Amino acid sequence: MSKGEFTREQLEFLELFKIAAKYDCVYLLDYHCFNLFEHDQTSILTDAERSMLAAHAQRDIFAEALQQGFEPDQVIVGGISEQKHLC
């Protein structure tokens, strides 16, 4: 599947998942998913649900990633830059 075949929501979520995996905090994504949807199977979420999950988990995962050296340099969720969202 090429990048062009993903929806915007899917791409946003994948970016967040990638950061969570890189900084060893996928468990946070599980916690947020479970809290919102009472399961932790992110693969069965609809695009709208993924978007909601990303919005809720973003700050948490970024907080962890930033402390481990993550340098945000791109727009990820909802058109808000990471820097603006966190500062």
Place this chain on the structure above:
Amino acid sequence: MSKSTFVEPLSLSHVESGLAGEREGFIFKTWRENHGVMVQDSRMTKLSPWLLLTVSTAEPGNVPEITFAGKNTTFQRFFPHALEPDSPKQPTSYLPKVYREGVAEGYEAAFTGEPWLDIQRTGNRLGDGVPDMTLQRLLLRFTTKTGFARVFCLVQLLQVHKPRDLSDHTHHPLYFRQKRDWCPDYRAGAPASSGHDGNIL
């Protein structure tokens, strides 16, 4: 802290013996078995609605920034908008300063990796609209394999105290009116019961 509020450290034997509760026992056992290392565990995920997570540093006398609050936490119950994605303030700032100062000590212990258990009486320290409660709090620091730490906070609501003028007959409006005749300030604003100093987080 006023007389109606307190924070009392408790022995961790209460957790080990199961007295502190099933969830507390489970997370403490997990923490000990994993040597404080966080691993992906579906049982921990199922516990997450009761967990409050914070970063592992804070200014002296303050509490660390809250990063996650499960839907069944006392914090989420009384400050439901604090962790909304569009919240304009940091979640911790929803807690009154006087309360944060009162409960900071436990975090200082947890930051060093020591488990911490206490019981708190909140009095009026959580502000208007939040009742006076007795809470039990367990703090454990978990680190990821890459060494990043979070403090896991498990709070159990033990009791919600009724306002004094409703629960104590000596403060029933009838008695109160009679006593005001001879002592206008008769225990005005006095706590519901004697306690200790110190106190959802």
